[in-house]
Amino acid sequence: MKELKIFQPPSPAETKMLDVAVGPHYRLGTGLGEIYQRWVIALLPAMAASVYYFGPAAMRIFGLCVIFSILIDLATEKLAPSRDLTSNWSSVSLALLLAFMMPLNAPWWLIFIGCLLMIAVGKKFFGGVGAYPAQPAVLAIAILQLSWPARMDHTGALKDLDWPVTMIEPLRLLKSMGTEAESYYNWLDLLVGRQVAGTAEGMVLFILLGGIFLLVLREIQWQLPAGFLIGLLVTAALLHRSNPEVFATPVFYLLSGGTVFMGLFLLTDHTTSPVNKVPLFLYGILAGVLLILIRGYSKHVDGIVFAVLLANLCAPLLDMIKPKVKGAKNV
Amino acid sequence: MQGLLKLFKKKPMLTALTNYDPVIRQVPDPDRVVIPLDYPGRVRYQPTVEKEDTVRKGQVIAKSPIGNSLCASISGTVKDITSVWTAQSHHSPAIIIEGNGEEPMSPDELFAGIDDSAIADNFDAAMKKLRLAGVAPPWAMSGREYGDDDQEIPALPPIKAFIVTGVRQETTILTSQLLLEQQADKVADGLQRISALLPEARVCLTVPKDFRSWAWQKFADHAEVVFVPGNYTGRIERELVSKVLGYSIPNRESYRYHGIAVLDVEFLLAMVDALDGKSSLTQKCLTISGTNMDQAITVRFPLGTSIAHVLASQGLNAADYTRHVVGGPMMGFAQFSDSTPLTYNNGLYLVAEDVSPFDSIAPCINCGRCSRACPENIQVHLVNRMIEFGQTTEARNYHPEACHECGVCASVCPAERPIVQLLHFCNHEMVHGERYNWITGDNQ
Numbered sequence: 130m131k132e133l134k135i136f137q138p139p140s141p142a143e144t145k146m147l148d149v150a151v152g153p154h155y156r157l158g159t160g161l162g163e164i165y166q167r168w169v170i171a172l173l174p175a176m177a178a179s180v181y182y183f184g185p186a187a188m189r190i191f192g193l194c195v196i197f198s199i200l201i202d203l204a205t206e207k208l209a210p211s212r213d214l215t216s217n218w219s220s221v222s223l224a225l226l227l228a229f230m231m232p233l234n235a236p237w238w239l240i241f242i243g244c245l246l247m248i249a250v251g252k253k254f255f256g257g258v259g260a261y262p263a264q265p266a267v268l269a270i271a272i273l274q275l276s277w278p279a280r281m282d283h284t285g286a287l288k289d290l291d292w293p294v295t296m297i298e299p300l301r302l303l304k305s306m307g308t309e310a311e312s313y314y315n316w317l318d319l320l321v322g323r324q325v326a327g328t329a330e331g332m333v334l335f336i337l338l339g340g341i342f343l344l345v346l347r348e349i350q351w352q353l354p355a356g357f358l359i360g361l362l363v364t365a366a367l368l369h370r371s372n373p374e375v376f377a378t379p380v381f382y383l384l385s386g387g388t389v390f391m392g393l394f395l396l397t398d399h400t401t402s403p404v405n406k407v408p409l410f411l412y413g414i415l416a417g418v419l420l421i422l423i424r425g426y427s428k429h430v431d432g433i434v435f436a437v438l439l440a441n442l443c444a445p446l447l448d449m450i451k452p453k454v455k456g457a458k459n460v
Numbered sequence: 461m462q463g464l465l466k467l468f469k470k471k472p473m474l475t476a477l478t479n480y481d482p483v484i485r486q487v488p489d490p491d492r493v494v495i496p497l498d499y500p501g502r503v504r505y506q507p508t509v510e511k512e513d514t515v516r517k518g519q520v521i522a523k524s525p526i527g528n529s530l531c532a533s534i535s536g537t538v539k540d541i542t543s544v545w546t547a548q549s550h551h552s553p554a555i556i557i558e559g560n561g562e563e564p565m566s567p568d569e570l571f572a573g574i575d576d577s578a579i580a581d582n583f584d585a586a587m588k589k590l591r592l593a594g595v596a597p598p599w600a601m602s603g604r605e606y607g608d609d610d611q612e613i614p615a616l617p618p619i620k621a622f623i624v625t626g627v628r629q630e631t632t633i634l635t636s637q638l639l640l641e642q643q644a645d646k647v648a649d650g651l652q653r654i655s656a657l658l659p660e661a662r663v664c665l666t667v668p669k670d671f672r673s674w675a676w677q678k679f680a681d682h683a684e685v686v687f688v689p690g691n692y693t694g695r696i697e698r699e700l701v702s703k704v705l706g707y708s709i710p711n712r713e714s715y716r717y718h719g720i721a722v723l724d725v726e727f728l729l730a731m732v733d734a735l736d737g738k739s740s741l742t743q744k745c746l747t748i749s750g751t752n753m754d755q756a757i758t759v760r761f762p763l764g765t766s767i768a769h770v771l772a773s774q775g776l777n778a779a780d781y782t783r784h785v786v787g788g789p790m791m792g793f794a795q796f797s798d799s800t801p802l803t804y805n806n807g808l809y810l811v812a813e814d815v816s817p818f819d820s821i822a823p824c825i826n827c828g829r830c831s832r833a834c835p836e837n838i839q840v841h842l843v844n845r846m847i848e849f850g851q852t853t854e855a856r857n858y859h860p861e862a863c864h865e866c867g868v869c870a871s872v873c874p875a876e877r878p879i880v881q882l883l884h885f886c887n888h889e890m891v892h893g894e895r896y897n898w899i900t901g902d903n904q
Contacts, residue, residue, distance in 0.1 A: 152789075152794070153790040153867030154811060155789035159874035164874055170467060455835075455837050457861075
């Protein structure tokens with residue numbers, strides 16, 4: 130009885146309806162582009178502060194990073210088509226994150242290599258946005274720091290600047306002369322970004338503004354920065370108590386270098402961080418502890434990139450902590 | 461500038477419709493109705509009429525193996541018995557009737573030979589009448605009326621709980637709550653009859669929260685009243701039923717196998733009509749809503765009417781819309797043709813925007829919106845990628861079988877990934893067969 134009806138060819142009015150899709154038919158339609166545009170907006174306050182302090186030099190870094198990244202993204206897309214498109218803005222947001230950590234006097238070829246490492250190796254090589262195991266900007270900076278340590282030196286980059294503050298990276302001075310170094314710095318200067326650091330990573334207050342923007346939009350979850358803060362402060366406080374000669378006070382660690390930048394922008398990258406509340410919190414704590422250990426016991430001055438890379442590698446493990454599924458049954 | 465503002469705006473999930481016309485409008489009888497014989501959950505009817513027979517409105521034209529019947533919704537001639545494409549996206553045999561405008565069959569004639577004396581408290585006598593009237597209540601349906609091998613129907617446990625839903629799952633569908641509001645006395649009467657027929661069972665009624673002021677005193681004597689919030693996640697039927705019962709029923713099984721009957725208010729009213737001997741089930745209510753409609757319209761149409769006829773009767777032009785979704789926006793099916801017959805469908809959602817199919821290979825960026833939105837706490841962000849890359853065995857550890865396919869995850873996904881379909885695919889692979897609320901087209 131049951132036989133297929135032979136359909137007439139659709140009328141012109143009906144051909145429009147052939148454009149049917151699967152449900153749900155109500156979608157918020159946020160789009161990947163919009164997500165990364167929000168990240169770019171969140172980075173704007175710190176960029177503005179950086180341009181205010183450093184002028185055209187900062188603009189040069191931001192501009193070159195963005196232009197190189199987009200060009201490399203377009204080129205790699207032509208060579209090896211992937212599901213990642215330039216139009217989703219992820220390259221722009223990554224380029225700005227990279228620019229934040231570059232020294233102010235970086236030559237153009239260093240920026241180019243950084244962008245190449247970030248987009249081609251860090252992102253596209255693994256399959257594009259959503260597929261990379263480690264935050265590409267951090268990966269690029271880590272490679273640059275190990276390959277050209279002299280070129281990646283922030284103290285040298287800012288030596289011509291005439292600021293009424295100690296013109297040495299706070300953490301470098303801490304490493305060379307112990308906790309005495311703390312007295313050379315004023316916490317208010319550190320907070321507003323008058324410290325020796327990358328192009329914009331030291332603008333603590335302005336980065337905080339952007340981070341709050343992301344937190345309010347629920348783009349990042351509060352559990353991660355909270356865990357990071359707790360891990361960092363508790364570890365630093367314990368070590369400071371046990372060895373006050375070598376380890377500075379927790380607040381000094383928090384305000385110097387790119388600590389806040391790391392907690393709000395590098396760790397929170399969607400792809401490389403866990404999703405659920407408990408894993409996020411643990412991930413934050415882990416990163417905080419790692420950061421203090423690297424700063425205290427390794428030869429690296431500001432260990433944010435290595436702490437982020439190590440934490441990224443633990444993210445899949447932490448994602449195994451899963452909440453109870455309500456309707457779980459044996460099938 | 462507007463694009464920039466869009467970045468700061470929080471996007472809303474669908475909430476209960478507030479702008480609607482409370483009057484239920486009657487759709488005139490069409491010239492032609494198509495009545496499918498195959499329904500989701502494996503309910504299949506056998507035609508009792510032949511080609512070129514003359515039938516009258518309300519006359520029984522098909523019967524299922526356990527005696528439920530389908531009634532003609534208009535008077536006319538049986539033009540053809542063939543296979544059609546139904547709104548649930550599967551092929552089904554169907555009876556096509558062309559109208560001749562004759563008088564409907566009188567209820568007395570339909571119910572002739574039925575002993576009315578015992579239907580108030582005798583379950584079997586009441587059943588007989590209901591089945592004849594085409595009101596197939598859930599206690600009559602076994603869920604599956606035939607197995608994989610077309611063998612026997614499984615035995616059913618007695619009914620422990622009877623849940624009447626006064627709220628539909630989809631927020632754009634208002635049929636139940638309008639009927640509940642407008643015919644509250646009749647609903648209370650129906651609940652009373654259920655209690656009389658099933659003295660052992662627990663009777664519950666779900667009611668929208670807005671009706672709290674009056675619903676309590678109206679229904680509290682006859683049933684346990686459960687108030688339901690206006691948002692979509694609070695209305696998901698399987699969740700609601702498990703909340704009422706205190707335990708959950710596996711998604712792939714019919715409620716009826718567990719001694720639970722879930723019935724909509726609309727069918728409760730049809731049941732009261734049938735028990736009173738007033739009419740058989742030939743009409744159904746449907747809410748038409750859409751993205752650019754001023755207000756939602758609720759209509760009552762003869763079963764088997766085409767989408768085009770329903771829209772035309774309300775002054776709407778089918779060609780103005782790019783997508784006609786039968787059901788609600790979250791779980792409905794988009795139709796490729798406006799001549800699809802509407803039967804036991806509750807909603808029609810019209811999309812007028814310039815839509816295009818989403819990019820089926822859009823990458824997941826692990827943002828976790830889906831997992832946070834999931835009412836079942838499934839790790840959607842992991843499961844959907846595992847299935848995409850063929851790791852269904854691995855995905856099984858994350859309990860995708862708990863998925864109700866409610867569509868919340870896919871509707872919040874920024875990459876517009878087909879998450880529901882991926883989970884559906886995985887569950888299908890795992891259980892080697894369809895679930896109760898799955899609708900497949902391969903039951904040849």
